[in-house]
Amino acid sequence: MAIIGRFIGVDRYQDPAIRDLTGARNDALALWALFKDTLPIESKILTGLNATISNIQKALEEGLINASNNDTVIIFYSGHGSQDHRITGFDTEVTKLESTTLPMSTISELFKKSKAKNILCILDCCFSGGAAAKVLEDGPISRDIGNPLELLGGQGRVILAASNFDQPSYELPTTGHGVLTKAIIDILQTWEHDTVNLMTAMDSIMAAVRLEAARIGVQQTPVLLNYVTGGLTIPRLTAGKEYFKAFPQRKGVKITHEIDDLVQYNLPPELLKEWKDSYVKGLNDLQLEAINEFRILDGDSALVIAPTSSGKTFVGELASANVIGQGKKSVFLFPYKALVNEKYDQFTDLYQDKLGYRVIRCTGDYLDQNKEFIQGKYDIALFTYEMFLNLSISISTTLNQIGLVVLDEAQFITDPTRGITIELLLTNLITARQRGINPQLIVLSAVIGNSNYFEDWLGCKKLLTTKRPVPLIEGVMGRNGYFKYLNEKGEVETEQLIPSYHIVQRTQKPSQQDVIVPLVKSLVQQGEKVIIFRNQKGPAEGCAAYLAADLGLPGAEDESKNLPKHNSSSTSSKLKRCFAGGTAFHNSNLSKEERKIVERAFRDPNSKIRALAATTTVAAGINTPANTVILAEQEFVGDDGRPFTIAEYKNMAGRAGRVGFNEKGRAIILADGKFDPNFLFNKYVLGTPEPLASSFDTADLDTWIIKLLVQVKDVHKDNLVNLLANTYGGYVANKINPDWEKNMRHDISELFQEMLRLGILEEENGIVHLTILGKACGESVLSFRSVMRLVQLLKDYHKATITADDLMAIVQALPESDELPTPMFRKGTSESKRVREVAQRFGHEIIQLLQRFVNGDEFKYYARCKRASILFDWTKGISTSDIEDTFKSPNPYFGNISYSNIRAFADFTRFQLRSVHKIATIIFPGAMLDEKTFEDLLKSLETGVPSDCFDLLMPSLEMSREEYLALSNAGIKTKEALYNAPGELLNSLLEVSTVEMILHDKDDSIERISA
Incomplete structure (x- = not known):
């Protein structure tokens, strides 16, 4: 037998x-x-x-x-x-x-x-x-x-x-x-x-x-x-x-620092070879502890708190490779689109091109691979927080196919604006366990203070280390050139970092420039690469400019050749001048292409870019390692002068000294006279980072409740408080105050009655449901207050059909848009012409709506008109330089519009517009624009390219906005026209590298047709 x-x-x-x-x-x-x-x-x-x-x-x-x-x-x-x-x-x-x-x-x-x-x-x-x-x-x-x-x-x-x-x-x-x-x-x-x-x-x-x-x-x-x-x-x-050969994680094996040991987990030999080439020293102590003690390759979840450059991101990659080997799928979540794109490039190069894993990304762009995510056609998916929350809530079955979620930069949960998104998506994952959906969680955080029950709420163990693979020396330097620092043994020392006579007043009054120039000059002469953090875009650009003029560095000619020649923004010429002096800056004024070039050049140890002046966003994970980091300020400007938290300082300081780039890092805080150097030393160098905290605020109770209701099918009205209790904020509040739930019931009861009155909720036999409008509001990115204003504005709209452009303009009247920094010249009446400009582009109906809810603040009204008109021109293909010129201020130092402002308006509006459109279709189902017109507007907001040129937007052929517009102005608006255009014409319109890409893409297209 x-x-x-x-x-x-x-x-x-x-x-x-x-x-x-x-x-x-x-x-x-x-x-x-x-x-x-x-x-x-x-x-x-x-x-x-x-x-x-x-x-x-x-x-x-x-x-x-x-x-x-x-x-x-x-x-x-x-x-x-x-x-x-x-x-x-x-x-x-x-x-x-x-x-x-x-x-x-x-x-x-x-x-x-x-x-x-x-x-x-x-x-x-x-x-x-x-x-x-x-x-x-x-x-x-x-x-x-x-x-x-x-x-x-x-x-x-x-x-x-x-x-x-x-x-x-x-x-x-x-x-x-x-x-x-x-x-x-x-x-x-x-x-x-x-x-x-x-x-x-x-x-x-x-x-x-x-x-x-x-x-x-x-x-x-x-x-x-x-x-x-x-x-x-x-x-x-x-x-x-x-x-156990097929499922080694079920045997509980232990490994050493040698990457080859991971073969016990049945990881592919070709993957281990790639990792060995990248991590020649093998696994570090943090990664080894995550595997052997915290059993991340056995499917256990973990909260990993570690300094920058500690190798915590690779902990997530280890877990990802393991679940993929088991036929599951992994998702990585990041705070910024730039971080997603950087990781996408890295993961595509290693995991897709070399190993055959399917890598996708979803950031809200027109190239997003949402369909592949929904169909499960991926192995690794990379998301921004907001996109993952949106998709996992609106299509809840997508959670069924996920084996691992890696959430990076978890300390953002404390952020007043981003924190709610992280908390809601984690709450959704935690409550999904009741339905048998329990993906492994690897939550990664920069160094924080007390974790404040965070790991208990997540239901996992906490792996904490303050050890860096590359030592970091931190200290404070005053205007006398003395550097007080903590050495590698934790002892306080002082050093005359630069002679005091090198620090001289360079402008009409004393400034940080007096110290930065001689300090950076000394450091780069010693062969170092330096990042100087500034708290505003302007000072970052100015810092890079005066360093380029004064350091006497050789020009970065090879890097400069890669800069887009057709970028017409005022920032582009500044960047080229900095490159000519061996420096660069990194801020939101740069185009996507320019940012990539700056990051790549600064990462390259052989590049001639030696000094990078940057705003604080570089600290959020972008891979730009330096020998020394200098913090010129210790407070934000656009946030009422809020001082940097200790955690924010540590994150910026952590950019210094990275494995594989340099073996020691140094962070220098400049004391500019506002604060005593000893105060700064005690606060930032010796201080303990702030404890983790929820961003939940009772002032936003309505927003939290409606967004939590989207995550459940139904709930009894007496149990509404339980929705909040499931959040991190509710969990901690209950731990601290046993009467918290009882105290919250009164506020929630009043809110419940108000939402019933507004038609957001409906009640049946004590069971609470969202109405169709309520569900659209809850799934939106808007706050409850913003939704209510939007509903009122739409009800006051009297045209027979709502146009896509009109919706774009209406977004500018929402509370979140009013908070967007909009450069304005607040003296005289020069900004009043914005009303006329918006009337010319949209008509008087929109003027009346933009006047609503300004509380007598005429400049708030002018700012709305200004943003709407700028976006109109942007989506219609007006060049960046022409937009900057049209909306420039009579004063060259105040109120001027830059590329970063245009980009911020477009991205923010596009992010909100999909929610606005969905709510508008519910209020006026018979008066809505067709779906294609709306999608075209979203694509134009993202790319700055008018809809008649969309045929040129090919994933295999990425050009700058100015190149698309140059082709359009030459009458080349389709792929066929592009492929048939004379080479001489293309060379006159485009970058050399772009023309080469077009020819390569054309050849590939011909081969596919022939095949």
């Missing part, structure tokens, strides 16, 4: 229209390995690209037809079923289901032809629809309502299906398996006797499936068809060599 096994797991699908699965491969691999470890079996396993329909059919034929009358055949399939009773393979196509699937009738014929004594057939798929179910939703629905499983029945046949033929079956991504397979694995390994009677075990398996399904809030009832006389027995399954 022989046992023959065929184990099939289809998790990936070639057709982009078919949603990928996360557990199917693991299902087949786990059962194959357990049977292989437990008893002699002739077996074959098909997963991934090998699980084609032809291979599946061939494997089934070989196993069933070749079996003798004493043999037992085990058939296992995990993957999508179709609604017309077929199983699918890697090469299944939705539009060709008949020829690219295997119908149950074909499998039935093989069963009938088989001489096998017994056949055990396990189908972890389904033949009916349902969100996140293992079924092709787009496939045809069978007209035959009969049970396809009965076709397989007969003497000696045992059929176990994950669910009934008219019911969905589900996956549990956090376990790496389907609900049915997980129950089989658990029960057949823990059976109380050495021998398992499968007929008896099936009762326990089916009960476990029903129980687990109920726990995650779905209904799944397995089906058992049993035609075996006398039962069917096998030994109790035991995990051994094959199982």
